[in-house]
Amino acid sequence: MLNLRKLKKFYKNKKVLITGHTGFKGTYMCVLLNYLGARVYGYALKPEKGSLYDLLASLLVKNEVFADIRDEKKLTSFMKKVKPDYIIHMAAQPLVLRGYEEPAYTYDVNVLGTVRLMEAIRKTYNVGVKHREPNGEANRRGELREPVSILNVTTDKVYENNDLSNYAFKECDKLCGRDPYANSKSCSELVTYAYKKSFFSDEKYFRISTARAGNVIGGGDLNENRIIPDCYRAIKNRKAMLVRNPKSIRPYQYVLEPLIIYLNILAYQKKNVKYAGSYNIGPDKKACLTTRELVEKFFEAAASPIRVIYNRQKTTARHEASFLRLDNKLIKKTFGYKEIFKMKDTMRYTADIYLLMLKEQHNKKVFTTKFIDYIYKIFDKI
Numbered sequence: 230m231l232n233l234r235k236l237k238k239f240y241k242n243k244k245v246l247i248t249g250h251t252g253f254k255g256t257y258m259c260v261l262l263n264y265l266g267a268r269v270y271g272y273a274l275k276p277e278k279g280s281l282y283d284l285l286a287s288l289l290v291k292n293e294v295f296a297d298i299r300d301e302k303k304l305t306s307f308m309k310k311v312k313p314d315y316i317i318h319m320a321a322q323p324l325v326l327r328g329y330e331e332p333a334y335t336y337d338v339n340v341l342g343t344v345r346l347m348e349a350i351r352k353t354y355n356v357g358v359k360h361r362e363p364n365g366e367a368n369r370r371g372e373l374r375e376p377v378s379i380l381n382v383t384t385d386k387v388y389e390n391n392d393l394s395n396y397a398f399k400e401c402d403k404l405c406g407r408d409p410y411a412n413s414k415s416c417s418e419l420v421t422y423a424y425k426k427s428f429f430s431d432e433k434y435f436r437i438s439t440a441r442a443g444n445v446i447g448g449g450d451l452n453e454n455r456i457i458p459d460c461y462r463a464i465k466n467r468k469a470m471l472v473r474n475p476k477s478i479r480p481y482q483y484v485l486e487p488l489i490i491y492l493n494i495l496a497y498q499k500k501n502v503k504y505a506g507s508y509n510i511g512p513d514k515k516a517c518l519t520t521r522e523l524v525e526k527f528f529e530a531a532a533s534p535i536r537v538i539y540n541r542q543k544t545t546a547r548h549e550a551s552f553l554r555l556d557n558k559l560i561k562k563t564f565g566y567k568e569i570f571k572m573k574d575t576m577r578y579t580a581d582i583y584l585l586m587l588k589e590q591h592n593k594k595v596f597t598t599k600f601i602d603y604i605y606k607i608f609d610k611i
């Protein structure tokens with residue numbers, strides 16, 4: 230694994246295009262890439278007011294477009310202007326419950342959004358089928374001095390999950406998410422595979438991987454129906470907190486953990502195509518927690534006396550897998566991956582940033598300075 234010192238050498242002045250840069254992971258990715266000295270370009274919907282990106286915006290990305298991922302014209306035109314060295318695809322409708330409420334929208338953004346991204350890459354480099362170029366034009370791949378390195382960020386939910394306790398999903402397991410969100414991400418994997426095989430198979434020009442990460446936590450996520458953001462809202466509104474499925478087991482990681490691995494995959498595959506593939510990103514078995522344990526640890530780290538009500542019965546109205554664990558042997562073997570953030574530190578960092586948000590949410594300047602200072606200290610330590 231390349232640590233941050235080595236990643237700094239690798240990414241300095243490199244052009245990295247992030248889709249979904251205004252979201253939770255996207256914001257942290259922008260902060261990390263700025264620290265590494267990369268040139269960051271973003272394409273996403275406008276940030277929500279009060280979101281982490283909104284609070285930090287002036288510092289993060291100078292070259293960005295706020296538009297829909299399905300708007301192929303805008304995306305292609307931006308990509309042609311940027312000609313990125315690296316592309317990280319994170320723009321998505323990422324919520325399981327919203328997937329149940331708006332299945333068509335979820336498929337549209339997550340599946341056709343991936344198709345549109347692949348089309349934008351294809352049009353930027355005028356890549357046709359095999360060696361026959363579209364419209365008889367010359368291909369522009371020859372302009373590439375180095376291959377473009379691409380990563381599609383999907384999820385640990387892409388696998389067919391029959392709630393088999395103790396089973397850890399391997400990369401070769403069947404892709405068939407059970408709910409619309411999970412399934413749309415399985416489809417996004419398949420779309421990536423088809424484009425890779427049909428259009429981007431020339432390894433001299435393109436290297437593509439997918440990354441299946443588990444749930445992440447970190448200060449500043451405000452998404453609905455996610456457990457830690459719900460805890461934060463309970464503190465903010467001084468209200469009791471209801472935990473729907475306290476016994477569910479999830480492979481939680483600190484938000485920076487998968488982001489550092491994403492950058493490793495992109496860097497490794499850029500150097501050698503043998504690293505282009507599909508990777509599970511999750512913690513070791515001992516680091517998997519029940520939702521109840523997670524909530525307790527968070528409130529302890531935040532020193533907050535919120536009343537928590539644990540649902541005794543499993544919520545069945547909407548199926549959510551009660552057990553989900555990934556086999557992470559492949560990233561260990563391929564990149565020499567070792568856990569970067571211990572759960573205790575994860576909780577500390579997460580709680581500290583939420584508490585900072587609570588205190589300084591109306592003062593963007595102070596929040597930004599303190600946030601960057603805090604996160605850069607973490608970077609310097611690892």
Ligand SMILES: NC(=O)c1ccc[n+]([C@@H]2O[C@H](COP(=O)([O-])OP(=O)(O)OC[C@H]3O[C@@H](n4cnc5c(N)ncnc54)[C@H](O)[C@@H]3O)[C@@H](O)[C@H]2O)c1
Nearest residue numbers: 249251252253254273274297298319320321323384444445
């Ligand atoms: N957060 C997690 O625990 C987690 C776990 C596994 C996988 N993921 C994946 O990581 C990625 C980022 O997740 P997140 O938690 O940061 O989500 P988020 O909701 O905070 O951010 C989503 C981003 O996608 C953009 N986006 C959404 N719809 C769009 C559209 N139609 N057009 C253009 N941009 C659009 C948003 O503007 C935002 O920038 C997603 O692909 C998600 O599926 C997240």
